[in-house]
Amino acid sequence: MPPTSDRHERRTEIEAAAFALLKELGYKKTSMLLIAKRAQASNQTLYAWYRNKxxxxxxxxxxxxxxxxxxxxxxxxxxxxxxxxxxxxxxxxxxxxxxxxxxxxxxxxxxxxxxxxxxxxxxxxxxxxxxxxxxxxxxxxxxxxxxxxxxxxxxxxxxxxxxxxxxxxxxxxxxxxxxxxxxxxxxxxxxxxxxxxxxxxxxxxxx
The missing domain is CATH 1.10.357.10 (Tetracycline Repressor, domain 2)
Structure with missing residues (x-):
């Protein structure tokens, strides 16, 4: 598991990517898969930290x-x-x-x-x-x-x-x-x- 500071920074990056997609595509078209790709994160990490969008x-x-x-x-x-x-x-x-x-x-x-x-x-x-x-x-x-x-x-x-x-x-x-x-x-x-x-x-x- 990454150190707390690194994990916080990574979560911030993921959430920034999610909001950018929300702004571009809207809520319905924004998916966990697209968020993972935009944030360059694995699906495993995304679903481990967040159960769903x-x-x-x-x-x-x-x-x-x-x-x-x-x-x-x-x-x-x-x-x-x-x-x-x-x-x-x-x-x-x-x-x-x-x-x-x-x-x-x-x-x-x-x-x-x-x-x-x-x-x-x-x-x-x-x-x-x-x-x-x-x-x-x-x-x-x-x-x-x-x-x-x-x-x-x-x-x-x-x-x-x-x-x-x-x-x-x-x-x-x-x-x-x-x-x-x-x-x-x-x-x-x-x-x-x-x-x-x-x-x-x-x-x-x-x-």
Missing amino acids: QELFRGIIASFGGAVREQLQASLQAEQDPHQALRALGPALLRFTTDEYAIIMNRAAVIDAAETGVLPQAIDEVARDVLYPLICALMQRLVHQRVFVSDMAPEGMAQTYIDLLLGELQFRQALGNVPPLTEPEMIERSERAFRLTCRLFQRPEAP
């Missing part, structure tokens, strides 16, 4: 979720004012959830939903276990510092903010109806969600 792409989604958590945590910790942190959160979330990478994975998940359901579950886990808790914690800070009212749970505030920010955007992108957002579009959409969230929850005396 669903589990391979599930691993890619999980790795992506970990990277998102680290970057968002860093950006939120660096911003001491939670009000401004909320304002800065929107563009960061949109870059992670509506860029070309996310659109490709969401399209694969839509197709897999009718087959195994593994990919939509993996994406839901990233949203539920990675993104949602960070937003809830930020809302809690806003309530604690008396910027937002306390008559709604932070979880409800977080869900409202997510709905205002994303709406049906990801689903429409997965269907091919909306292209990746430009940076100005992300800023505009984020500002709208920020203003509406503050209008709903901010205390009258808050700055």
Whole structure:
């Protein structure tokens, strides 16, 4: 068995090859055999590390979720004012959830939903276990510092903010109806969600 560092590097190469094929061919045409050929890996290795292509792409989604958590945590910790942190959160979330990478994975998940359901579950886990808790914690800070009212749970505030920010955007992108957002579009959409969230929850005396 290769050393841990070598194995991690090899897995990264395999997953990069798998995503490149997914982008080029789509989910249905991407097979374990093609991934093995593109990554110059043996079928034996591929099936030993990943039982099937669903589990391979599930691993890619999980790795992506970990990277998102680290970057968002860093950006939120660096911003001491939670009000401004909320304002800065929107563009960061949109870059992670509506860029070309996310659109490709969401399209694969839509197709897999009718087959195994593994990919939509993996994406839901990233949203539920990675993104949602960070937003809830930020809302809690806003309530604690008396910027937002306390008559709604932070979880409800977080869900409202997510709905205002994303709406049906990801689903429409997965269907091919909306292209990746430009940076100005992300800023505009984020500002709208920020203003509406503050209008709903901010205390009258808050700055």
